[in-house]
Amino acid sequence: MMHPRLSTFTLAVLCSLASALWAFPFGPVLELDVTPRTTVPVSGLLGCNRFQGLAVNYSTLLLEDGAGMLYVGAREAVYALNLFNISVTRNNTSMDWAASADQKRQCLTKGRDNQTECYNYIRFLDRYNETHLYTCGTHAFRPRCAYIDAERFSFVRFEEGREKCPYDPAKGYTGFIVDGEMYSASQYEFRSSPDIRRNFPFPNLRTEEAPTRWLQEADFVGSALLRESINSSIGDDDKLYFFFTERNTEQSPYSSQTRVSRVARVCKGDIGGQRTLQRKWTSFLKARLVCSIPEYELQFNILRSVFIQEGPTVHDSTFWGVFGLEWKNVKASAVCQYSLKDVQAVFDGPYMELQDSKWREYSGKVPDLRPGSCITDQHRAQLINTSRDLPDSVLMFARRHPLMAKQIQPIGGRPLLFKKSVDYTRIAVLKVSAVDGRSYRMLFMGTDDGWLHKAVEIGDRVHIIEELQLFEGSQRINNMVISRKQGSVYVSAASGVVQVPLSACARYTSCYDCVFARDPLCGWDGRQCVEISSYPDKSNITQDVQMGNRGCDDMTADGLVSHRTRSVMAGDDVLLQCELHSNLAAPRWTLNGEQLQGYGTEAGYRTGTDGLLIIGAQSRQSGHYRCYAVENGVWVPVRSYMVRVQPVVAASPRLPSDPTALPESFFTTTSMLPVTPTSVPTEQPLHSPPAALPSGPEFQTNRHMEAMYISLVAVLGGLCLVLTVVLLYVSFCAHSDQAGRKYSQHGLSLPAVTERKRSSHLELKTISSHCNGRADMRGRAASTDGVFLQIVPGEGHASPSSEPPPAPPLPMPPPLPSTDFTNGLSATLPSVLRKMNGNSYVLLGQGDSEMTSPLYHSFTEELNRILEKRKHTQFDVEPDESSV
CATH class of the missing domain: 2.130.10.10 (YVTN repeat-like/Quinoprotein amine dehydrogenase)
Structure with missing residues (x-):
């Protein structure tokens, strides 16, 4: 158990460290916590070449720019790669150098791990003279060194390496050969202390x-x-x-x-x-x-x-x-x-x-x-x-x-x-010249999870141009070297080596994007972002490394911005997407040319990283919306939307005089569909939707009791009329049974038809992203875009003599084939629904396979459960808004 004083001290240290880190956004060193401008995953890399041999743990790199070679030391292998393209290999590009089986057994007897330690890890690789290389490896906890003929790329001679190379592949190590003298620093022996040595020539x-x-x-x-x-x-x-x-x-x-x-x-x-x-x-x-x-x-x-x-x-x-x-x-x-x-x-x-x-x-x-x-x-x-x-x-x-x-x-x-x-593991620096004639230092930093951060030093601060994901999964960057001649940086990790171009100017597709990057190697030539090294005359190249906002014309013009139209029903929520490619850009929105001020539920808007959410759309929120990416003080248009807020029109269908003409979907839609209200009064409790009147067996039971009463009256009236009454009774029962079956299949008795003139009415509306939608009282929604689905509560007043109000003058798309199900929903309902803000649903997808969607069945099962619960409740004669 940890000592109380030690525990208190550790807690105090961690708290002070946490407070220091969290204070950065609010303290005077805000500029220190630098955010990369763009993030590029593996799939978005441009111009990269890869090498992956049969070995693993590529940790040692030797760059020879003049010869155009990159020598790589891995676990039990050495490779010679072409600097121009490391993916192109030749016959003699690799040499295996594995520890013997006997040496690996001895390593195991020392208590070492046969999965990570009992191998030959190449720790040293350098030029020995004009014709030979010199390399050393751990060799399963018994270091060995070797001379390599550079021209034939083959081993020439092996020798003891205990004084030149560490025994443990995890021990820190550094070394080089200069003027025929080898210098190294590490912990060479298992029980020895770390040491800085001159290994040869004599004296050591x-x-x-x-x-x-x-x-x-x-x-x-x-x-x-x-x-x-x-x-x-x-x-x-x-x-x-x-x-x-x-x-x-x-x-x-x-x-x-x-x-x-x-x-x-x-x-x-x-x-x-x-x-x-x-x-x-x-x-x-x-x-x-x-x-x-x-x-x-x-x-x-x-x-x-x-x-x-x-x-x-x-x-x-x-x-x-x-x-x-x-x-x-x-x-x-x-x-x-x-x-x-x-x-x-x-x-x-x-x-x-x-x-x-x-x-x-x-x-x-x-x-x-x-x-x-x-x-x-x-x-x-x-x-x-x-x-x-x-x-x-x-x-x-x-x-x-x-x-x-x-x-x-x-x-x-x-x-x-x-x-x-972020844990940086390696750093390399390159000095370059820009269009303004100044020299800038570019920093390349590898992380412990396989990312490369490319940055430029501007005065006393650093601007990270981009972060590149070089390897799938989390892999530590082991080593890194830069070739100015090839214009590439070579990065090694456990799985292989990646050749990354110093600049990827083609990634920037517009002038302002090229200028905002502030890459000293890139500039805008009037048509595209290019590498400035390929242009002898740089007078026509646009570049601004210092400020990152000057040189481009018509930055605020939106001629190339995509325009879209959104139609939304009043009271609905709608999301206007605006994806920003720069991590340093801030989204700004305007409505009809006026900047939207104040975001929140009270203002009716909410902003996020992916767009603007209009909450409970009102007619005053109709208009032209523009999204801008604001970076370095410049407003750049990104997206444009024309939003139309349509008023909600509640259709009240007329009940026909003949109850048998009522479609079954009418009753299942109006009585079964659950609705969540946007607001509920607190003074009165919620009421359940009215349940259906008794039908079927209950109706027949009441009729039989009436018949028995008439029979008793007939017996008391006179035995002489018994036979006549019995005959009339049988005839009447037969007629009543036929009528009961006819109306009970609709869940409604004949006298109940007039009592249902005032019943709650529900209307199902579908809001389209690109066109207007329309829904009838049966719940069939027609939409070509299908973004939002709303269930609007209302109170319908229908009578046999009244006509339903006319539908709004909206364009009607071609009807979709529909099949009614037992729960009253048609087959045209969306297959995937997600609830939003209590009274609306987001339509995530609609296709031809709605019946097979598991979310569709879960939605209908939920309706059936609600319907079963409400089956035994009674109608409200005049339900209010809270009852739906």
Whole structure:
């Protein structure tokens, strides 16, 4: 059971985090929670190519733009794909590299999972020299490495990989080969600590573990080489940067922060110390990367991916980091941008020192030859040409002070992008030029569920152009590389690799849609949205990345907007659909040129993501409705409707003088059909619809009692007339029985006909989307569009001498074939009904198979149940509105 104090603390942390997240829409950082402008599912992708071999878990990518090749490392296989189109394969595009059966058995004896761990996962793949590649795999918990002949694409030689590749496919790992030297960082052994190593050539180097451990359960996500020796005024050395998340050993105001993000730096020319730090890095330093929202004290501690882009000079380089929250049950991501100059300033600052098991800023004297720095002209002037020439005092200080006191803050002091409910796993950045002559950075971010977010950095914020679903189902994006030459980004996941074009300008079909996208690679040429790279002369290209609303003419003209007509009966609800393709657009509606203000039940309107709902339509709501998509301050017409509200006319049919001429459907319609009123008075109780008068056996019983009474009177009158009375009685009974059968089949006795002159009358109306509908008293609805079905309560007054009122002058469509059923409904009723607002039904579909619809039978069964309940009730002589 959780300790009460711990439980209270956890609850407080979660509450503060939740309040911080929920406060975003109302706080001053509203722009951080960025919404992608458009959402594109797998079926809507344009120009994508796919590769899926026999293997799974495509995690390692090596892009060689010059050779036009993409090398892919998967589980127990390596592939060589054509960059132009990865779907086109050749004979020697794959090599199998599986662990042996004996090795897999040994893996099982170590207690490993034979479904996920006892395989050979390719973790490292890089160019070794001009003719060969070098690769390493976990090899069922016994790492192996191999050389590959790039031209023939075949294995040449295998070797031990325990010092170069992790044993566990789930462990964080990063590495690269440069100038024939291999550098890697991971946890290599089962019981060993994480380590940053130079694997070859000799001498091999690694990090220190005692007396001060330099790395604390580090999880590596990326690395890079920056050649800071080029044009250096101090004769500096190249630097290697490693990015990771590790256990927090510092004092923190938030005890819940158990992990922190770091960047570590070593010198490429480091070869270790002579006596102190032998075969250890003498230049190792690390500092904390901060990515937080200060006003909410929200810290993003988990580093998931990094991307470094060099500037005009190496010191102008910039790198981006994707961060997540430490709590795994809360999904959120932040992208922070850092300057290399800020990183260098922190590494030139004060050190931290471990005192009494706590890290504090060191305030003592620092050696003249700054510990952790690379060999420069200052060192060479003192005859220190390599790290082995460094004094022991400098090396001892470097051994005990690996951590810097200052923290590396992001550019602007806050995240460049914040995204709720998303876990970004990879990031890649590309610098492009736009029509306005400016350079923009485009960000490509992969998620943990198989989506790719394409964004552009505009000033100090990010605009997400679109989100693309690259894989069916939920698949983590494992890796991502960009080819400027091919104009594609290559994304790998568990099931395969997808080649996605950097831009899909053809998706934007109008000028304003092209401009609103704010894609630096797309522009409007007057007819279509095109890639600007294919136009040498860009003077006639319309593009507005900065504002996203300038350059197009007649944005408010609705010449290309579809127009539709709706006819609706008064009191009905009608939905005017208006689908917006942009997630950033807001719907605005006008009626006869006037903007509709105030939405709600009192105003008679209600808006939603799919359109405008007119509630209880009235004649004043007839007119011309227009729907606009308002984006970046521009009103763009989307849909146009002409709505006509028709008055409700209650038809009162005349009862014929001969009751036998009444059609059976009249009685079943008026007495059986259930109606829900729109409003019910509270002063009086609801009354059930009048039930039918007694008929059939009950009617015959009454007649027999009358006959017995007459017989008794005849006997008392005289025995002499018995025979005559009996004969008259038999004759009269025969006549009465025939008449009773004749009227009882209609559920009505002859005397009851005159009592039914004033009965409740129900009228069934069908409202069409495109044409006017009309219904008669039998409940037959005729409509060509069939959107709404209404049952209108009313009170009919019929007499044998009165004529029914004329029907409204509406066009009558051709009659549909009708077959009456036992419940009084005709076969032309819709097959699918859904109740709306109490007194109307939405017609969802009407076809030729109404009798087979399960919803139709459930509807008629409901009517029969209601009818059975009301069979034994009595008529109201003069029912009011509440009785129906």
